[in-house]
Amino acid sequence: MESFRPRVIFSAAITLDGKLATRSGDSKLSSKKDKIRVHKLRSKVDAILIGKNTVKIDDPLLSVHNIKKKNPIRIILDSNATISSSSRILKTCSKIPTIIVVSKKAQKKNLQKLEKFPVQVIVCGNYTVNIKKLLGILKKKGIKNILVEGGGTTNWAFVKENLVDEAMITITPYLVGGITATTLVDGDGFSTVVKSIRLKLKNVTKMKNEVILHYEN
16 A cells, blocks of 8 residues: 555445445445444544535434544545535534545635534545545545545545555345445446456455455455
8 A cells, every 4th residue: 555645444334236225325234233343443543534425315423433432533525515514514523523625616605604614624626526635635634544435436436546455345135226226336437357456355254144345455
């Protein structure tokens, strides 16, 4: 892994057919036991990163529950700075450190809205967030590792640039189908298998009716 950037760890629960959620956005896939595992994982990283779509659909807190450890920094990719003022992320940003990453095309009125909240705004990229540049900025801020819990679009932004160091994926026992349902990695995709990222299987853990796959680059 390059020293100029933090270590990037993918974390997700997917269905047997590779979906992160159903076509309506229902992503309640993990068991209670797996959720506890994820919170332990969160407690060990410096930051958690998601995209604006995950904020809009799931309205997550991205905090650590039932573990007496400091919450990691929350990083939201939001090119246009359109995150809702009523989101739980903004409502709790006085208690949990939060970074909103926008592009240069973000409208002034949207940026002014963010000024009302105790969040740090990073402008990075012309039309969309420049992931490589962002990781360099975050490393300089002392962030050594990031847990990416994004949707298919955010995940592709990292995959296409070969910026994935680890992947911890829970396979849940559901088949949901749906051509419009979000998969682990969406975007344009690679044209051939040879061009894609090939990870090495480090560990497999069976947990009742789920399997956790741990891969490394």
